[in-house]
Amino acid sequence: MDFHQFKEEVIAYSKEIGIDKIGFASADVFGELKSRLKRQEELQYQSGFEKGSVEERTEPVRLLPGAQSIISIALAYPSKMHNAPKSKKGDRRGIFCRASWGQDYHDVLRDRLQRLGAFLQEKFPEVELKSMVDTGELSDRAVAERAGIGFSGKNCAVITPEFGSYVYLGELVTNIPFVPDEPVDDSCGDCNICVDACPTGALIQGGQLNAQRCIAFLTQTKDFLPDEFRTKIGNRLYGCDTCQTVCPKNRKIDFHHHEEFEPDPEVVKPKLTPLLSISNRQFKEKFGFISGSWRGKKPIQRNAILALAHYRDETAVGELIRLMKDDPRPVIRGTAAWGLGKIGKPECFQAIEEAREHEQDEQVLFEMEKGVRFQQQ
Structure with a gap:
């Protein structure tokens, strides 16, 4: 099979099913991430929601023995709510973060990954796949960064050139040897706005939470x-x-591509x-x-x-x-x-x-x- 041509076909199909951005990465060990995760453990910075050991989270072949590449996908979500009700005295309101607007993104991304996987299966019957969204062992951000979806900002979010950091991420580990894409250059530069704005000082330094x-x-x-x-x-x-809304890369970013993500105020x-x-x-x-x-x-x-x-x-x-x-x-x-x-x-x-x-x-x-x-x- 011509895997270069196959890659183009996968990209074209991803657009047909409403995937906003797709990238391809090698299934090599995430060495730098492994060091960071071990340091996180030493400092007791983990949330406790993480799945798997450090090795499982950084070595794709532990999850799929024949892994050769990883397909990363991104779906953009809105940053602004139309007709948002006002919180006023005697009638106060709370707020859910933007990542919880609309239908649960895990379900939406799993649907897209399932359809993408079915396409791969149809074209390449010998394919082996493992899909993940947020709750899997692999770091969605590390995969997306390697796959050229965006760079990992100081706010610990993947920042894409097109959609800022308002994207949901998911990935497919596969035994297909796709040619990897080039990573996107980090462009946070000297900007430290998110670190300074964090209400609790959770952003210890650029990229560490x-x-x-x-x-x-x-x-x-x-x-x-x-x-x-x-x-x-x-x-x-x-x-x-907070660390997203203050980010200059998110200024004037507001995409409403997916009906599933539209919030009910x-x-x-x-x-x-x-x-x-x-x-x-x-x-x-x-x-x-x-x-x-x-x-x-x-x-x-x-x-x-x-x-x-x-x-x-x-x-x-x-x-x-x-x-x-x-x-x-x-x-x-x-x-x-x-x-x-x-x-x-x-x-x-x-x-x-x-x-x-x-x-x-x-x-x-x-x-x-x-x-x-x-x-x-």
Whole structure:
């Protein structure tokens, strides 16, 4: 087979099925990445969501023994929401990050990769494939960088010349010996805007992320949020876009190529107070199709409480008192107590004192004590 010609056919087909950008990389070991990952482990910068060992994440042949090349794909997503509802006093709203707008991107990219794989199978019956989107062992960013999709910016995102960093990535490991593409030159230069703008200092230096401090990671945790981050989260319910929105490479970038990624404003910028009483079934019906729902409603509700505290929303006091007294989940009870203290109305402190008399969970009692301390500030 003429693999040069075959590559052109694959590129042409990728455009037919709505892939915005495609690149080809060798399946060689990702040596530099391996060193970085080992350093991440030493510094305990990992999120804990990573899949596989360092070797599996950097040696494609461990995932597909006959691997010879990797096809990387990118789909652009919107950076702006049309008809976005306003968050106003007495009717506050939270926000899901742009990567959680529209249909879960894992499903959309898997569809494109499946169709691309079927095309390869039809043309080359001996093909062997392994596809991945985000949750696989390989680093989507490292593959995309090697395949010439874009360069890895100081904000730890792949920045493409055409779509900025507003792209979803996926890859196909294959035994087909495609000619690799050339990487794109890093053009961050001396710009350090994203590092300086990171709300928690999670970007330690250009291209290195301490996931334990990253708001995008913290919004997905299920335990009590550490105190130092509670005032940093703002109204974020899931994810964080700061390091992307401040990037000069993303200026005036806004692509609406895929209907699946168009956001429903009432879903991705929902009212906060109704989230506090939403049932599991209601949560699944309203939010189940977006990627930001994957950890369930508990982290979203905890973040909603923190957002209401951030706004000092007095209209939410009654609902927060109900949660503090009656919710079976300690994290929600305790966070509600802290939030009430932050709002700081006399009835808030009175309710905390009353609830303390019946609370038995040590962590919740600790949060109640912190809530009461706001009275002295």
